[in-house]
Amino acid sequence: MKTVTRTGVGPLLRDWRERRRVSQLELALRADSSARHISFVETGRSRPSEDLLLRLAEHLDVPVRDRNALLLAAGYAPRYAETALDDPALHTLRAGLEQILVGYEPYPALVVDGVYTVIAANRGIAMLLEGIPEHVLAPPLNAMRVTLHPEGLAPRIRNLPAWRRHLLHQMERQIALSRSDALRAVYEEVAAYPAPASRGGSGDPGGDGGAHGGPSEPGGAFPYPYFALPMVLEHRGRTLSFVSSISTFNTPMDVTVAELAIETFLPADPATADQLRSLSG
Known part of the structure; x- marks a missing residue:
């Protein structure tokens, strides 16, 4: 033995x-x-x-x-390959991802890897990132970094305290599951960015000012009863509200594929849907 x-x-x-x-x-x-x-x-x-x-x-x-x-x-050979995304073997996968991203327009959608490096994004994401300094967008673009960076999307997010807590908690859960040192390094970087002061009040969905930290009541500054914590941001003088959804591959047999995730942003209210269609026209 x-x-x-x-x-x-x-x-x-x-x-x-x-x-x-x-x-x-x-x-x-x-x-x-x-x-x-x-x-x-x-x-x-x-x-x-x-x-x-x-x-x-x-x-x-x-x-x-x-x-x-x-x-x-244990002395055995690895079972799962780690194929580079530009490898011809993943051509069909890449084409399928591109089709998903384009098909989701005008709504924002992107593909990230296990440390939130952006692999691909559609025109909806490009629209949201308009006006952000080039040094924040320098490759490799990281979704967590560009969202929480004080020169990134953060100043535009109206419920930033709640959205920041949500993203950091999401990363904490992933670190606990994966023990990824690379992900922990990203987490420590973005968690060290200056924490925003809460705007509070009934107009801040998920903010610190409400009794339950939830969405506002109809008729307030945000008139729609959200069904999940939204990301509410200002864009070109308009207010856009999104709820995000993350999809991964079922039973992946490749390390690269296993760590990919597709994040889509669904309009959280009719006004946002109308504005996105208008902006993309």
């Missing part, structure tokens, strides 16, 4: 199990194994089979990139 060192797969597997707050017995039941065998794997007394390791990773919802790390630590 091969002994796995303390720097091998055992400590990594235990770390993922503890992060997911799953007991050895519960994980064993899920993966059709035994708590004793999982204990032996975690302590280095036993080397898991490749099949078992992949089942454990699946039931612990380990990201695809980190599944490769588990396999390598």
Whole structure:
């Protein structure tokens, strides 16, 4: 029986199990194994089979990139490729993403990777970024950076305190799940940007001034009852309100594809929809 060192797969597997707050017995039941065998794997007394390791990773919802790390630590070859986006093998994927972005116009939509680097964006996004200094838009463009930077979209976002909290909390959840050092570096950068003062009041959806931090009542400065926290921003003297939706690929078999996400911005009220159609005309 091969002994796995303390720097091998055992400590990594235990770390993922503890992060997911799953007991050895519960994980064993899920993966059709035994708590004793999982204990032996975690302590280095036993080397898991490749099949078992992949089942454990699946039931612990380990990201695809980190599944490769588990396999390598156990002495196996990586299972998942990491294909560059400009590789001919991903031509169909790129074409499909472009079709989605164009089809969503005039509403904004973009594709980002695991650290929010913008891979592609449509004309709706370009419209929102009009007037932002070039140094903020310098490649590689990062969606979190351009949104929260004091010279980016931040001064235009009318409910910036609430939207900033939402974005930072979103990144915190992702860091807890993925343990990505690169994502943590982005988080630490944007979290250090000057925190805005809350405007408060009934006209600030999700702001700090309302009793519940929710949207305003009909008839106030924002007359529509929002169904999710909106991003409310000023553009060309008009007020635009969006709710965002993020889509990822189901059961990806490539690290690059697994870390892609499509974020679309849906008009949160009829006025915004009308204004976007007008602006794109």
